[in-house]
Amino acid sequence: MNKINCHVKVGDKIKIIAGNQKGLLGTITSIDQKNSSVIIDNVLPRIRYIKNRQGGEAQKKTIQIPIHISNVMLWDKEANICSKIGQKIVNNEKRRFFKKSGNLV
Numbered sequence: 001m002n003k004i005n006c007h008v009k010v011g012d013k014i015k016i017i018a019g020n021q022k023g024l025l026g027t028i029t030s031i032d033q034k035n036s037s038v039i040i041d042n043v044l045p046r047i048r049y050i051k052n053r054q055g056g057e058a059q060k061k062t063i064q065i066p067i068h069i070s071n072v073m074l075w076d077k078e079a080n081i082c083s084k085i086g087q088k089i090v091n092n093e094k095r096r097f098f099k100k101s102g103n104l105v
Helices: none
Strands: 013-016 025-032 037-042 045-048 059-064 072-077 087-088 092-097
Touching: 013 037
Parallel strands: none
Antiparallel strands: 013 025, 013 072, 025 037, 045 059, 087 092
16 A cells, blocks of 8 residues: 655635646545545535435436546745745754745645
8 A cells, every 4th residue: 555745734815726626726625545635615516316225216426526636736824826845944843834935835
């Protein structure tokens, strides 16, 4: 089982950089490291109809579709740009920072 090194964390504000939803902003709600995918709130909602076994009406359920980690990039709120992430040591702690602006995450 390969575990990918993930550049985003739960709660990060991200921008989708590829696919049908390109350009949308959202917040990460969960990460699946086994499949290298993330679920973003209010992005790519799909409607599923679930049949009743006893012949009643089908139920309508909204689910979130996962997006591959490589198709998202962290969003810098202060500079209003998306950027790659680097790591540096600040006050004996490893911290993430945006490479374009230099701001800490």
